[in-house]
Amino acid sequence: MDVNASSTVSQAQALNLRYGDGGEPAVQGPWNDVIATLLSHRSVRGFLPDALPAGTVETLVAAAQSASTSSNLQTWSVVAVTDPAKKAAMAKIANNQKHIEQCPVFLVWLADVSRNERLGAAEGVTLETIPHFETYLVAAIDAALAAQNATVAAESLGLNMVYIGALRNDPAEVGRLLNLPPGAMGVFGMCVGYPLPTVTNEVKPRLPQSAILYHNEYSTATEAADRAAYDKRMATFSQRHEMTQDTWTKRVIGRMQKIAAMSGRDKLVSILHGMGFPLR
Ligand SMILES: Cc1cc2nc3c(=O)[nH]c(=O)nc-3n(C[C@H](O)[C@H](O)[C@H](O)COP(=O)(O)O)c2cc1C
Incomplete structure (x- = not known):
């Protein structure tokens, strides 16, 4: 699916891509093309040399x-x-x-x-x-x-x-x-x-909202379950992209455990x- 064509993706599909199966918010709220564009974001790491249009x-x-x-x-x-x-x-x-x-x-x-x-x-x-x-x-x-x-x-x-x-x-x-x-x-x-044309164009799932959206006070009540579920979704996602089957937990530890991972930014x-x- 061409996720640049965000207006062709339904709200349910866009939320499914953003959170992965089962990670979507329970309630679907308001929706429009601007929000569809926002939810279709994914980083791209391979570019054609084509110049951008003037201006x-x-x-x-x-x-x-x-x-x-x-x-x-x-x-x-x-x-x-x-x-x-x-x-x-x-x-x-x-x-x-x-x-x-x-x-x-x-x-x-x-x-x-x-x-x-x-x-x-x-x-x-x-x-x-x-x-x-x-x-x-x-x-x-x-x-x-x-x-x-x-x-x-x-x-x-x-x-x-x-x-x-x-x-x-x-x-x-x-x-x-x-x-x-x-x-x-x-x-x-x-x-x-x-x-x-060869770059993979899939939206990368995020943590479920219960892990980052709190109401009136901070809570870690669902954090362990949220992380386990997200690890599964990210493992599936990374496997689909021919990366090693990697969980978010492994990724965070790999990036945050050792000062060497800061590439001099310490x-x-x-x-x-x-x-x-x-x-x-
Ligand atoms: C401030 C910032 C710096 C980033 N630096 C890099 C970078 O140096 N190289 C890279 O490939 N991606 C970089 N990223 C992209 C993130 O890896 C990416 O946003 C994240 O994995 C989520 O994927 P997505 O943007 O496709 O949703 C950076 C993102 C942010 C917000």
Whole structure:
């Protein structure tokens, strides 16, 4: 099934794809094409070289700028990378993820307090809040909200994408490659383009809502049963994709047990200090 054609998928089918058999919410609520597009999301890791239609990046950025932004501070920016040499360098930073070189446009989303710092300097004002961790967090949240709006816009246009957090393996080198000023940091990248016909296009199931949606207070009452059921669904999903039959439990442990799995990102705080983010 072409899950890009989200409007051809019924609500029940879309929920079944998102949660796997038996994991769907008990009640079906309101529904429309926007929600169908959201539920049809899946990351794509193989792209045709085809260029995006003229103006596409600008449309995605208009969608991104339409996201809420904390106090309208707009502490984010984005660099659209099309230069093959720069994409190759970014791929190298990100453990050689080939799709970074394949995609026609690689967007690097920045937590960027530098513009407002320049504003302060031009006005002869020291912005005392800039060095604080809270300000970095605001900037990183702003960048993520903007990027996700761009994602939804791209997918609504029949494009595909994948986020690239592995850029944080070496944020200082990303900064050098993109000529970033102090106070600007690539929080993640995003490949955008048309999928290779050979890529698998299935929606990846998520935890059942009982594991993440609480009413009035937090509860772990169903957590063990939810995880066991989700492990089964993810094992079936991964087997269908010719991966080793892998559970979510194994995946979480594999990614979170050892510091080595952070690919150098355990040093992020000291790297940020050197990039103009004191994080007080
Ligand atoms: C901030 C962020 C960083 C990510 N970084 C990578 C990455 O470096 N490489 C990759 O292949 N996928 C990356 N992903 C994609 C996730 O692996 C993917 O979203 C997740 O497995 C769920 O699959 P789905 O997007 O197909 O639903 C990233 C996702 C997010 C939100």
